[in-house]
Amino acid sequence: xxxxxxxxGFSWRLFRFRSQTGFRGRLVPTxxxxxxxxxxxxxxxxxxxxxxxxxxxxxxxxxxPPAWVEGGSADYLLGTDRFGRDVLxxxxxxxxxxxxxVVFSLAIAVVIGTGVGIVSGYVGxxxxxxxxxxxxxxxxxxxxxxxxxxxVALGPSFRNLVLILGLLIWPNIARLIRGETLLLVRRxxxxxxxxxxxxxxxxxxxxxxxxxxxxxLVVATLEVANVILTEASLSFLGAGIPSPHASWGVMVDDxxxxxATGWWIALFPGIAIVITVLAFNALGxxxxxxxxPKTRQVLS
Amino acid sequence: MxxxxxxxxxxxSVSVPLSDGGRANVVRDVDFSISAGGTVGLVGExxxxxxxxxxxxxxxxxPGVRVESGQIRLLGEDLLLKSPRExxxxxxxEIAMVMQDAMTALDPSxxxxxxxxxxxxxxxxxxxxxxxxxxxxxxxxxxxxxxxARQYPHQxxxxxxxRVTGAIALAGSPRLLIADEPTxxxxxxxxxxxxxxxxxxxxETGVALLLVTHDLLVVRHIxxxxxxxxxxxxxxxxxxxxxxxxxxxxxxxxxxxxIPVLGETVSLQSIEGRAPDTAESIPGCRFEPxxxxxxxxxxxxHPELTxxxxxxxxxxxxxxxxxxIRS
Amino acid sequence: xxxxxxIRTGQALLGLFALTLLLFLLVRLTGDPAFFLTGPGATAAxxxxxxxxxxxxQPLPIQYVTYIGNILQGDLGxxxxxxxxxxxxxxxxxxxxxxxxxxxxxxxxxVAIPLGIYSAYLRGSFVDRTxxxxxxxxxxxxxxxxxxxxxxxxAVNLRILPSGGIGGLAHMILPTITLAVEPIARLTRLLRxxxxxxxxxxxxxxxxxxxxxxxxxxxxxxxxxxxxxxxxFVGIMAVGLLTGSVLVETVFVWPGIGRLLVEGIEFRxxxxxxxxxxxxxxxxxxxxxxVDLLYMVLNxxxxxxxxx
Numbered sequence: 001x002x003x004x005x006x007x008x009g010f011s012w013r014l015f016r017f018r019s020q021t022g023f024r025g026r027l028v029p030t031x032x033x034x035x036x037x038x039x040x041x042x043x044x045x046x047x048x049x050x051x052x053x054x055x056x057x058x059x060x061x062x063x064x065p066p067a068w069v070e071g072g073s074a075d076y077l078l079g080t081d082r083f084g085r086d087v088l089x090x091x092x093x094x095x096x097x098x099x100x101x102v103v104f105s106l107a108i109a110v111v112i113g114t115g116v117g118i119v120s121g122y123v124g125x126x127x128x129x130x131x132x133x134x135x136x137x138x139x140x141x142x143x144x145x146x147x148x149x150x151x152v153a154l155g156p157s158f159r160n161l162v163l164i165l166g167l168l169i170w171p172n173i174a175r176l177i178r179g180e181t182l183l184l185v186r187r188x189x190x191x192x193x194x195x196x197x198x199x200x201x202x203x204x205x206x207x208x209x210x211x212x213x214x215x216x217l218v219v220a221t222l223e224v225a226n227v228i229l230t231e232a233s234l235s236f237l238g239a240g241i242p243s244p245h246a247s248w249g250v251m252v253d254d255x256x257x258x259x260a261t262g263w264w265i266a267l268f269p270g271i272a273i274v275i276t277v278l279a280f281n282a283l284g285x286x287x288x289x290x291x292x293p294k295t296r297q298v299l300s
Numbered sequence: 301m302x303x304x305x306x307x308x309x310x311x312x313s314v315s316v317p318l319s320d321g322g323r324a325n326v327v328r329d330v331d332f333s334i335s336a337g338g339t340v341g342l343v344g345e346x347x348x349x350x351x352x353x354x355x356x357x358x359x360x361x362x363p364g365v366r367v368e369s370g371q372i373r374l375l376g377e378d379l380l381l382k383s384p385r386e387x388x389x390x391x392x393x394e395i396a397m398v399m400q401d402a403m404t405a406l407d408p409s410x411x412x413x414x415x416x417x418x419x420x421x422x423x424x425x426x427x428x429x430x431x432x433x434x435x436x437x438x439x440x441x442x443x444x445x446x447x448x449a450r451q452y453p454h455q456x457x458x459x460x461x462x463r464v465t466g467a468i469a470l471a472g473s474p475r476l477l478i479a480d481e482p483t484x485x486x487x488x489x490x491x492x493x494x495x496x497x498x499x500x501x502x503x504e505t506g507v508a509l510l511l512v513t514h515d516l517l518v519v520r521h522i523x524x525x526x527x528x529x530x531x532x533x534x535x536x537x538x539x540x541x542x543x544x545x546x547x548x549x550x551x552x553x554x555x556x557x558x559i560p561v562l563g564e565t566v567s568l569q570s571i572e573g574r575a576p577d578t579a580e581s582i583p584g585c586r587f588e589p590x591x592x593x594x595x596x597x598x599x600x601x602h603p604e605l606t607x608x609x610x611x612x613x614x615x616x617x618x619x620x621x622x623x624x625i626r627s
Numbered sequence: 628x629x630x631x632x633x634i635r636t637g638q639a640l641l642g643l644f645a646l647t648l649l650l651f652l653l654v655r656l657t658g659d660p661a662f663f664l665t666g667p668g669a670t671a672a673x674x675x676x677x678x679x680x681x682x683x684x685q686p687l688p689i690q691y692v693t694y695i696g697n698i699l700q701g702d703l704g705x706x707x708x709x710x711x712x713x714x715x716x717x718x719x720x721x722x723x724x725x726x727x728x729x730x731x732x733x734x735x736x737x738v739a740i741p742l743g744i745y746s747a748y749l750r751g752s753f754v755d756r757t758x759x760x761x762x763x764x765x766x767x768x769x770x771x772x773x774x775x776x777x778x779x780x781x782a783v784n785l786r787i788l789p790s791g792g793i794g795g796l797a798h799m800i801l802p803t804i805t806l807a808v809e810p811i812a813r814l815t816r817l818l819r820x821x822x823x824x825x826x827x828x829x830x831x832x833x834x835x836x837x838x839x840x841x842x843x844x845x846x847x848x849x850x851x852x853x854x855x856x857x858x859x860f861v862g863i864m865a866v867g868l869l870t871g872s873v874l875v876e877t878v879f880v881w882p883g884i885g886r887l888l889v890e891g892i893e894f895r896x897x898x899x900x901x902x903x904x905x906x907x908x909x910x911x912x913x914x915x916x917x918v919d920l921l922y923m924v925l926n927x928x929x930x931x932x933x934x935x
Contacts, residue, residue, distance in 0.1 A: 140911065145908060148873070225766075259775055259778060266776075269772075274764075274768055281763060358836060392839075
């Protein structure tokens, strides 16, 4: 058995892309990663990628179809919506919105979830029982519904949305991290230092945390899809990102009434959502497959 | 033994897929036969190919694993040429198998009777009262109390579960029973009783037994002939008494030498080194690196199975006609 | 097993309790409850009256008890928009939602079960790869967008199906499909992995060893064991359809409780929002609970303790 050199020794193996046999082959992870890069670039560099404003009205140019359809113009590649706002621009800014929502809500969820999970798994006993009861209660309620009601009560805003999503996702993370922690706690490289009296924070930091990172990464990646879809649904219903900001969900809502005359307004944001979710799910699955045999190797 | 062979395996090779897309043989040119009512032990360490051989005979190779060449003749008919449907009808009725872990072999959702009765019904065509009687007899045959019929697998002890799988396997009155490591999961006392049961069953039903195991002592206990496999090949074969008295292959010798004997204080001899990866094709003898008697010849040429007298075979230059190994 | 049942029951009750508490606190602590409970068109005098009527000057715990008391009696307050009790509104609209949910469940089971099983059985084949791809796709589709897309294709362009509203069979087709897609994707995946796991177990090999015909092995035994693990999901899924209906009913203007909820939000009809949420969320908790109970009962390992 070879212990990784330093707590992060194993994670560098990620970067050797070996081809997988079977249907997906080299497609994964290159394609999802490429898209992820595109997504992040769009999110961060939005103002530099497009000169149009995503929120300012320009009614003269309203309801223009995409450039390749008759009546469209090359100035507005994917067309404009009812208020003359360029769809492509709003798509890019929408990416930024999704990105920010994902980052912040996951940050909250990961911090709380990992904290609870590790404490629950490490300390065990009654603390574990109590914490898991709380997690069960959270998991027993339908997330979209609660998010909807809370968002309505508190008013739709970015801050509220991020808080709600974070609070809805952490239980799942906590449950999985707890599972991993339980497995780790049984191992000798945790048992020995504990027995000798090494301070808890040291054990947690040097042995537990690095070893739960793979699982955490996989869960977080897979939860991104959840966040994006829930945000889009909430925004669609008017309880997420408030109009006139450009969120993909808001765009679909805008385009809904005009579906007969302005099909492009609702179509493109939906495609963006689907591709983004697929990319993150594919990435998460790939990460899970990559890590599974590796962690077994490291820990066995 | 003049009895007609129940099973004849000729030049059997089985391959598995490799992660790089190629294939490797885990069973190479295996060749042996079992006579009616005979008891043969197939011995080898894990990875030697013995389980794959037994699965190939049953036609139950896992997905991806294939028979590359050879024939498996049961009562004269080549099983490898049969359709899946024909095989399904033969299984249970002509050949049956008992697996290592009876806990996982039994369906957790059904009682013992729930698993025994359908097999009896299917293979013997019994119904109603006759079926009930057959269930009773079946359980009696393996010395299990009738109360067991109503219980679920998780309620039984390891030894009892093993007997249940035995009863189910024999339900169709097969001519050949393959037992794959049946005693590995049992403690020593239960082992002894189980082996005794197997012998008794053989006497009662005349079924031939292929006992696949890594435990030489078990083989010595109840088998008439023994076949030793090493890294996908048969390295020695012969009547049990002779093989134990005068092993014709260094591997067999080493194995026997590694058996602790009650009453003697002797340091345990283990065999240095590890078996080669079955995927590797080696020009010479596969046991050569670990062999105490090896010579240059052994690394260069691959020994074939040659007859040893009177009724045995071995794959070794050293013990052969011009051999240099003395007993 | 009795112990396990009791624990689980306690959990369910705790969940319901937490739910009501959450809603209660939400209203009381995020501003003037009277404001919420009287609607946008009320005057200061109205609100003062409501405050007194509802005892909003009472200490919180007493308010909570009254609140729970009302709920248990079926009093969910009145809708401002329609002026009738919320419970009546729910009764009016619930059948429509149940109708669509029922149809969706049928479709989901009819599609996902064979797909999941054959996907596992024919692992690696074209059927399997296609099914997996479709499942991945189905989970990435936002249901509201899919609904709009279907309307675009079938109602606007092809004009063969209506774009919304309740009516005959034709009106049910698009909403049911939209509602069913994501659960089909998830159930297929779940069944596939459960069946794969079962197919790899020793007992399947043993069944085959006995000479059991393949169809029997597959349908009678593998499905039974794989089905038990999927059972929990089916329960969750069934209730998940209720939340899914919120989006689908909005898109297709289907007069069910999902749309009632959204309308309630739009018009700030808080009693409606609270009432429907309570209903759906408690249905969620209850069904989860029942499914868990069922699982405990069906699993022989739980039914009969391990004796040794």
